[in-house]
Amino acid sequence: METAAPSAVIVAIDGPSGTGKSSTSKAVAAKLGLRYLDTGAQYRAITWWMITNGIDTDDPHAIAVAAGKPGIVSGTDPAAPTITVDGLDASGPIRTQEVTSKVSAVSAVPEVRTLITELQRSIAASAEGGIVVEGRDIGTTVLPDADLKIFLTASPEARAARRSGELRGKEATDLAATKEALIKRDAADSGRKTSPLAKAGDAVEVDTTELTLDQVIECVVTLVEEKRAART
Numbered sequence: 001m002e003t004a005a006p007s008a009v010i011v012a013i014d015g016p017s018g019t020g021k022s023s024t025s026k027a028v029a030a031k032l033g034l035r036y037l038d039t040g041a042q043y044r045a046i047t048w049w050m051i052t053n054g055i056d057t058d059d060p061h062a063i064a065v066a067a068g069k070p071g072i073v074s075g076t077d078p079a080a081p082t083i084t085v086d087g088l089d090a091s092g093p094i095r096t097q098e099v100t101s102k103v104s105a106v107s108a109v110p111e112v113r114t115l116i117t118e119l120q121r122s123i124a125a126s127a128e129g130g131i132v133v134e135g136r137d138i139g140t141t142v143l144p145d146a147d148l149k150i151f152l153t154a155s156p157e158a159r160a161a162r163r164s165g166e167l168r169g170k171e172a173t174d175l176a177a178t179k180e181a182l183i184k185r186d187a188a189d190s191g192r193k194t195s196p197l198a199k200a201g202d203a204v205e206v207d208t209t210e211l212t213l214d215q216v217i218e219c220v221v222t223l224v225e226e227k228r229a230a231r232t
């Protein structure tokens with residue numbers, strides 16, 4: 001493997017839904033000149049492909065057999081991240097409630113995780129200036145040697161309020177239903193056998209419940225800068 005540039009830093013940001021992973025990761029990457037990878041978007045993309053190709057998302061065997069078929073490509077510019085499936089822009093369709101409700105089942109299939117993990121590692125290895133990678137198992141499984149690992153948390157109430165604020169106007173939603181769906185997805189993601197949502201032993205935990213997004217961004221930027229300074 002090639003030696004990374006001295007300032008190149010690999011940052012893993014994990015945590016459950018609505019803790020601020022995507023917003024924080026994008027902003028930190030943009031501020032520090034790093035690439036950005038949303039691994040949840042990749043699991044959503046493969047789920048969308050399964051749905052549109054008539055694969056039963058409750059059938060792990062059918063998912064495993066089809067897992068290698070879609071061609072998923074992630075663009076890693078934090079100012080304009082992209083995701084395509086077989087050359088088609090998937091950024092809109094992967095955010096529907098149908099995909100959200102099925103993604104945990106698809107992403108629990110070991111063959112799916114093996115393929116997507118390989119893709120994630122190759123993207124991180126080719127980001128010469130460094131990258132922020134966000135997801136559920138980045139610090140534990142995908143990039144266990146990351147320079148900095150962050151685990152974001154927040155109360156279910158705060159996370160549901162943030163999510164329903166986002167959904168309003170797009171699809172019918174209410175706070176209680178959003179909270180219930182979110183807790184159900186957390187339980188599925190934390191309880192699966194292969195590479196569950198988990199905090200790495202050496203991750204820094206940041207509870208974002210009472211913090212503004214700007215405060216979280218500043219906190220992570222400071223932690224990255226400290227890591228960089230310690231290496232020079």
Ligand SMILES: Nc1ncnc2c1ncn2[C@@H]1O[C@H](COP(=O)(O)OP(=O)(O)O)[C@@H](O)[C@H]1O
Binds near residue numbers: 015019166214
């Ligand atoms: N600390 C925060 N305070 C208030 N709102 C936040 C905070 N962090 C993120 N948000 C908002 O919450 C929503 C979900 O954030 P997002 O970054 O998508 O979370 P995740 O990637 O962990 O699911 C977004 O609308 C975002 O702007």
Ligand SMILES: Nc1ccn([C@@H]2O[C@H](COP(=O)(O)OP(=O)(O)O)[C@@H](O)[C@H]2O)c(=O)n1
Binds near residue numbers: 017022136138185
């Ligand atoms: N590294 C990752 C990232 C996401 N996922 C799965 O993908 C789903 C969607 O992730 P996401 O990050 O887009 O979800 P939100 O938190 O943004 O709603 C999660 O609920 C997990 O089932 C995963 O298994 N491993």
